[in-house]
Amino acid sequence: MNILVFDIETIPDVDFGRRAMGLEGLADEQVAKAMFSAARARSGSDFLPHLQHRVVAISCVLRSRDQLKVWSLGDLQSSEAELIARFFDGVDKYTPELVSWNGGGYDRPVCERQLGATPQNHLDGLLLHRLAEPDSAAARTLVRDLRLLEAVNFRNVAFDSHAAALAAHRGARTPALWDGAQLHEGLAAVRAALEAAAAAR
Helix, strand or coil: CEEEEEEEEEEECHHHHHHHHCCCCCCHHHHHHHHHHHHHHHHCCCCCCHHHEEEEEEEEEEEECCEEEEEECCCCCCCHHHHHHHHHHHHHHHCCEEECCCHHHHHHHHHHHHHCCCCCCCCCEEEEECCCCHHHHHHHHHHHHCCCCCCEEEEECCCHHHHHHHHHCCCCCCCEEECCCCEEECHHHHHHHHHHHHHHC
């Protein structure tokens, strides 16, 4: 059995806060203070909602047979999307039992929510996938290898709302890619659509 212990570190997503609260022109520190103040007013705690966190580090301990490996993903130049994609690549590769402190209530939901963040570039892409499915893992890896992480919106259909999105596009299989106009179902079709999108950039 493989066991993966993990922990994420986050900071306030001040870019999100700046857009959501109309705080253009304010420094990051001022935006963060405004976000904490709004959280306190809403809930009595300055703990921000999951959507308002940005992942800056993921540290792991992997026990696999007789080996023990400790490492942190990425470096100072790694984007949030790259860190999270690499983490889920590892989950796909080792299919471990996951262990964390409040991982089910914080770490994993933050990572999964951020995988569904609004894309910044224009493939208006929606990749509907499953975590423990080899073809979905291959599709996620392809998105990364084609440098489309910031342009494709990942949605895990284990969540009811994301399964509903697949059904709304008349889909039944994963992986599936919605490109803004057409749904591409199955790994071969997803690969062809992603490669065409990457070539057109």
